[in-house]
Amino acid sequence: MPPVKQTLPDIATPGSLFDRLRAASRPSWDRYVRHGFVAGMGDGTLPEACFRHYLIQDYLFLIHFARAYALAAFKADTLSDMRAAARSMSAILDLEMGLHVKYCAGWGLDEAAMQATPEAQGTLAYTRFVLERGLAGDVLDLHVALAPCIVGYAEIASNLLADPATNLDGNPYADWIAMYADPEYRVVATAQVELLDRLSTTRGGEARFKDLCRTFDAASRLEAGFWDMGMGLLP
Structure with missing residues (x-):
């Protein structure tokens, strides 16, 4: 069922760490969430070859996303945080990748072929940056680097549903928009916002705000x- 045009509330509560990081990185953030690729999905004009290229690279991205949560478990201080990271890794490997493969099959993409595709430079750049921030820093650095992806997709879907230029009738990307506007995904994004606040409190986020801004801006x-x-269609 296609999504319904509507205005959804902002995921980030005012004054939250995510809200402040986003405000401090606004030019980079807006270029990300209002990119021409996103606008093309909204009005249905994005060339399908571009979307297929993105889907293949997003599959490869998910592999490293799972690795990032394994690193989050290693970096965690408490059993509860270790278990939460392990659950997230399991959800990616055992659920999300399967759903992604099924979705990609509808676009004529085979999992074995996606696995055999070389990582594009854009995929290498972001995934290795996230892992480097986690290795060189702590679990707060890691989650700040992950946040633009997790929360950003929810904001992108919300923006598209509220945009008068979005056309959902016969739009081949309507299912993608619906996936990230879904209440279940918004719960995941909200949890990431709340996690950043909790980690900031326990790990001196206020004193590190400038450094965290640099990480967030780079990730955006x-x-x-x-x-x-x-x-x-960059390699």
Whole structure:
């Protein structure tokens, strides 16, 4: 069933760490969430070859996303945080990748072929940046680097549903928009916002705000680069 045009509330509560990081990185953030690739999905004009290229690279991205949660478990201080990271890794490997493969099959993409595809530079850049921030820093650095992806997709879907230029009738990307506007996904994004606040409190986030901003801004720019990769069919 196609999504319904509507205005959804902002995922980030005012004054939350995510809200402040987003405000401090607004030019990079807006280039990411309002990219031409995103606009093309909204009005249905994005070339399908660009979307297929993105889907293949997003499959490869998910593999490293799972690795990032394995790293989050290693970096965690408490059993509850270790278990939460392990659940997230399991959800990616055992559920989300399967759903992604099924979705990609509808676009004529085979899992074995996707596995055999080389990672594009945009995929390498963002995934390795996330892992580097987790390795060089702590679990707060890691989750700040992950946040633009997790929360950004929810905001993108919300923006598209509220945009008068979005046309959902016969739009081949309507299912993608619906997936990230779904209440279940918004729960995941909200949990990431709340996790950042909790980690900031226990790990001196206020004193590190400038450094966290640099990480968030870089991750937002790399996410925009991921759209560039799809739009330009870049290797």
